[in-house]
Amino acid sequence: MAPARMSRETLLPRLAAHVLAHGLADASLRPLARAAGTSDRMLIYHFGSKDALVAALLEHLAGMFADALDSAFPKERSPSRRACAQAVYAITGEPAFAPFFRIWWDIVAGCSDGNAAYLEAAGRMMDVLLDWVVDHLPADDPDPQAGARAVLTTIEGAQMLRAVGRGDVAQAGLAALEG
Amino acid sequence: MAPARMSRETLLPRLAAHVLAHGLADASLRPLARAAGTSDRMLIYHFGSKDALVAALLEHLAGMFADALDSAFPKERSPSRRACAQAVYAITGEPAFAPFFRIWWDIVAGCSDGNAAYLEAAGRMMDVLLDWVVDHLPADDPDPQAGARAVLTTIEGAQMLRAVGRGDVAQAGLAALEG
DNA sequence: AGCCCGATGTAGCACTCGCTACAAGTGCGC
């Protein structure tokens, strides 16, 4: 059998799938390679180093996130800021989103460690989400920029609280959002 | 020199110090042992396994967190919910808190992975913080329980956004908090 | 046709990981 020629573009979706399924923090070359149908040898060949591979992977995941946002969420605007936040919270609570959140917290932890690649990917994902919220606030919102920031802050706090088993606090926090 | 007799109680503070300085996610037995003045051999002897060690360490850290909260934060109540959240955000932004946040995000990531010990420790820390917020809301707050949940949700969202380099969004989110 | 260079496989290096087997040292009660 002829060896299957592969490139970063071929590899990245498979690597992303493996990372979504098994977490990002302790992803190592050999399992990644097995999932992608290659060898650790070739991953280093194509990406140069594991750090560069992870950086490329984060970029790819940020792109996946932007795409997923528009396809999984309703197109119409929410009737209120609170409803917008609650909608995002409800949708991201679906089991389908669990894999993504697992790696999301790995990314946040990496940011807190000062890793530049993680910071850049995380920042981009937050910017995408912020823009999305702006576009889904009520059309008559007095200040969409400030509103989106308030909504996003509440959403993220709620998601963190849910992650640590305090979903009840998260719900109350969302319910208290004004507007 | 006679070998220094050690117990979990002797070890835990040193282990906690090392973890606060170097992170929790990739803490391994040998560096931990070196920091505590023992050997990996003895850590396993005292704690049984690394998992049990980490569980004990998380419990210890939760206790440290509860203590730190009362000593580092002002005793008086805040004039408003918003001021309370902003005060916590400002204080936890001090460099002294950075080591703690680094391991905090490791803990959240562990929770998202389904680790029971992490979940328990994180939940306890959130409960402590929630109680603290209840006690620092304005005395005339109409509903301290709901208010504290709203404040805590916003604080945690703001801290996550700050961790990923979006402190401006966090500030706006805090400023929008009602009350 | 001949060559060259990018892509790949095999094997291995030096290291760390959590953990264990075995033996020795230590302080206690008797």
Next chain:
DNA sequence: GCGCACTTGTAGCGAGTGCTACATCGGGCT
């Protein structure tokens, strides 16, 4: 003083880590 249980040191195991040296294969270009 004696013996026993608790505590510690030394050495090492098997697996996994990122990465590399070297040889080879094969398609495209001249």
